[in-house]
Amino acid sequence: MHETHEATRALLSPATYRQHPLSRPVVRGTIAICVLVAVLALVAWATLPDLPQSAMSVPVLSRADYDDLIDPETAPTLLTLLAIGDWGGTLGKEMGDPGSCCVMYNGSVDTRSNRYKVDFYAQAYVADLLAASAAQLSPARIVSHGDNIYWVGVGMDNAAYRLEQTFEAMYDQPSLRHIPWLNVAGNHDIGGASFICGDKEPYYECSSADELVAYLDRRFEAQASYKSPHGDRWVLRDHYYLERIVRDKIVVEVYNIDTNNADNHGGASVCCQCYGYAAKYGFNAGECDAATRGDRGCVLGNTEMFDACMDRIDSWADDSYTRMAADLAVSDADFTLVNTHFSPHYHMAPAKMARWIELCERFKVTAWLNGHTHGFNHDIGIWGIHFFMNGGGGGYFTANNPIVTTPTIQNQWLVVGEPYGFLELSFSRDWLKVQFATFDSDWRFGGFDLSETTVGGVARGHCWFLPRASAGVSPVGLECNASFNGPIGAPLQWR
Structure with a gap:
């Protein structure tokens, strides 16, 4: 049943931590990197920043507060974008390796519930869903939040093959084939938490700080230099x-930034390379969960190599910040969007979080879009910026984490269950409409047999109208009449 506006807006009262009620199962133990990255993803909520709660609240507004603007429900759409995160799944299903797709149990795909039927070919299903949405909306761009290539990204020698398989062949539908993808790098694109050196798999232990930094740069360049045969649609011009x-x-600006120095499985995990060292030297990869500078699980305790790697990743974030600030200072855009992999308040320690939030507040950024967490939510800052978690694109099995609020950011919506999907962004003269899109009830998922799948259509859920920056009104905006915040899509249960 659709919630009323009043019931939904009641969510604007201060949010609290909301933990998924179901426990996480034991994860596979055959390929160390797959196992332990999966474990970390499942317990990521335990390492989220410890932020204070507050009684401050986002103002509750009505249509009357926006009388000077065109009615968002009837305003003609002039431009659309689609946004998707964490979509680039591993290969090898035809050889029996589920890779990043699925919840595991006792060394195999967990078939004790039906969610595996959705998970196993989730990237392909979401690709069809994205194509159906694109056929309806004709988007000008697809905004991609990183983790384009699980588990560890690509090197210069295998980039063309992996991108052909994971990107070109997967998103080859006519409605998607020539749309530019605006990409950023996620932590899995620059090594994940395994060895970084080398130009193709298997990657190897670096011998020096200089070699480590050189190959860290090459891991990014392997994706940045790729040229798509379909109108050069793959876009990754720089870290910013x-x-x-x-x-x-109407003018829309998308600020594509590198936030890989985030604290939740960001730069430190990449630079420690713990899973690579654990596999090579035979220590318990369980150490990787808490490995930090100077530990055996962090470059075997080599602080020179770790510091050089972190300095490089920090420099990407610093450059993104400086250039974004300069561009925002002269922007005349009606809508400004940040596209990146990490969230300030979910994935960064307080100092880093505050730096990005202050910048967005100062220049009245419309929305921050990110992935990393494999779920969906919508948070609103009391000054009006909207934060959208959008990490269920099909490359990794979905797993919602607890809500994190701060004294100035409150939760508005958390998706019910564990569905896959993406966001549709539709712009009219005065408004940006952001809506969650997922599987409708006509889908039937084939599990291990793709031929048993029945492709359905697009179901649409949570929806919000965000006003243009120069409108002279509160940026908080309004919930759409058609917004639905109840169970939608698939899978709806952890097990």
Whole structure:
């Protein structure tokens, strides 16, 4: 049943930590990197920043507060984008390796519940769903939040093959084939938490700080230098780049930034390379969960190598911050969007979080879009910026984490269950409409047999209208009449 506006807006009262009620199962133990990255993802909530709660609240607004603007429910759509995160699954299913797709139990795909039927070919299902949405909306761009290539990204020698299999062949539908993808790098694109050196798998232990930094750069360049045969649709110009889209007198700017120095499975995990060392030297990879600078599980305690790696990753974030601030200072855009892999308040320690939030508040950024957490939610800052978690694109099995609020950021919506999906962004003259899209009830999922799948259509859930920056109104916006915050999509249960 659809919730009423009043019931939904009641969520604007201060949020609290909300933990998934079901426990996480034991994860596979055959391939160390797959196992332990999966374990870390499942317990990621335990390492989220410890942030204080507050009684401050986002103002509750009504249509009357926006009388000077065109009615968002009837305003004609002038431009659309699609946004997706954490979509680039591993290969090898035809050889019996489920890779990043699935919840594991006792060394095999967990078949004790039906969610595996959705998970096993989730990337392919979401690709069809994305194509169906694109056929309806004709998006100008697809905004991609990183983790394009699980588990460890690509090297210079295998980038073309992996991107052909994971990107080109997967998103080959006519409605998607020539749409530019605005990409950023996630932690799994630059090594994940395994060895970084080498130009193709198997990657190896670096011999020096200089070699480590050189191959860290090459891991990024392997994706950045890729040229798509379909209109050069793969876009990753730099660790920071600005995409400006002008359509029918509205201006949308997408600020693509590198936040891989985040604290939740970000730069430190990448630079420690713990799973690579654990596999090579035979120590318990369980140490990787808490490995930090100077530990055996962190470059075997080599602080020179760790510091050099972190300095490079920090420099990417610092450059993104500096260039984004300069571009925002002269921006004339109606809507400004941040595209990145990590969330400030979910994935960063307080100092880093505060730095990005202050920048967004100062320049009245419309929305921050990110992945990393493999679920969906919508948070609102009391000054009006909207934060959208959008990490269920099909490359890794979905797993919602607890809500994190701060004194100035409150939760508005957390998806019910563990569905896959993405966000649809539709722009009118005065409004940006953001809506969650997932599987409708016509889908039937085939599990290990893709031929047993029945492709359905697009179901749409949570929806919010965000006003343009120069409108002179509160940026908090309004919930759409068609917004649905109840159970939708698949899978709806952990098990």
